[in-house]
Ligand code: HEC
């Protein structure tokens with residue numbers, strides 16, 4: 001039978017438990033600890049009462065304060081929008097070409113355009129508009145498929161390219177895999193490879209691919225491969241390639257052309273945002 005006794009050294013009672021001569025002291029929990037514990041329970045209860053804490057079948061019980069992170073975000077957005085409103089009005093009031101003359105406005109457009117670009121465009125065109133070889137064109141060079149004036153860029157972004165938007169930019173390079181033989185395709189590819197080379201300007205006309213190019217390609221890509229904006233047909237006489245400038249890549253494109261597609265942003269971006277984006281892209285280095 002356990003026996004409680006007073007410990008001589010500490011003066012406390014033991015619990016009466018004993019293991020091989022070792023006895024357990026009965027030490028009460030300190031008052032400061034109990035007090036803190038009770039206070040934290042109270043704080044927790046008050047918090048539960050004030051803040052949204054309990055899920056109902058529909059959403060969350062809003063709590064006495066009715067706070068929500070979404071509401072807080074909405075408030076912050078409203079404040080930001082109010083602060084930006086005069087700038088946005090100013091942006092809409094001047095013609096696109098004259099925005100850069102107003103230094104303050106230019107800086108606003110630059111910052112806003114960059115943020116919009118990173119959010120909407122960078123996944124494809126890369127942060128800073130560097131593009132991704134073989135898939136998405138770089139937007140910082142002066143090689144434009146559809147045009148590099150701010151108004152052209154707005155049109156491209158608003159409606160996109162080769163998508164279901166009725167006003168999207170449309171065109172299709174024909175599939176030559178069926179109509180031209182393998183040899184003819186190789187010949188025309190060899191001809192395309194000479195277009196950027198000035199030293200071959202005179203000799204290239206004698207190549208077997210020359211007539212093939214004139215008959216099949218020049219209508220879109222231009223007599224000298226200077227490109228055709230009406231068709232979004234890339235320049236072929238420079239060092240910038242959408243899908244790679246190797247012989248293989250060119251043969252691949254002629255045999256079964258890839259048709260790059262870009263979504264329409266008409267429903268996602270308002271007029272001011274489109275302007276900011278277009279001017280940002282225009283300012284990346286290649287604007288016309
Ligand atoms: C899903 C990928 C994707 C997204 C997102 C995207 N683009 Fe594009 N974009 C493309 C592709 C692909 C092309 C090239 C289409 C072609 O071959 O004509 C292109 C072409 C363009 C062009 C035409 C370039 C030229 O040389 O004329 C511009 C300008 C452009 N994008 C701007 C933007 C902007 C600004 C955004 C963001 C609002 C954006 N893009 C978002 C895929 C995308």
Ligand code: HEC
Pocket residue numbers: 171172173174176188189192212213216217218219220221231232233234235236240241242243244245250253254257258259260
């Ligand atoms: C109806 C117009 C049209 C015709 C005709 C046409 N192309 Fe194209 N070509 C295009 C378009 C549009 C693109 C861009 C496709 C895209 O954006 O995905 C393109 C892209 C290319 C590219 C890729 C360029 C790059 O920068 O990577 C090559 C190479 C090319 N064409 C060669 C030819 C050759 C060679 C012929 C003739 C045998 C030809 N094309 C005929 C419209 C045309």
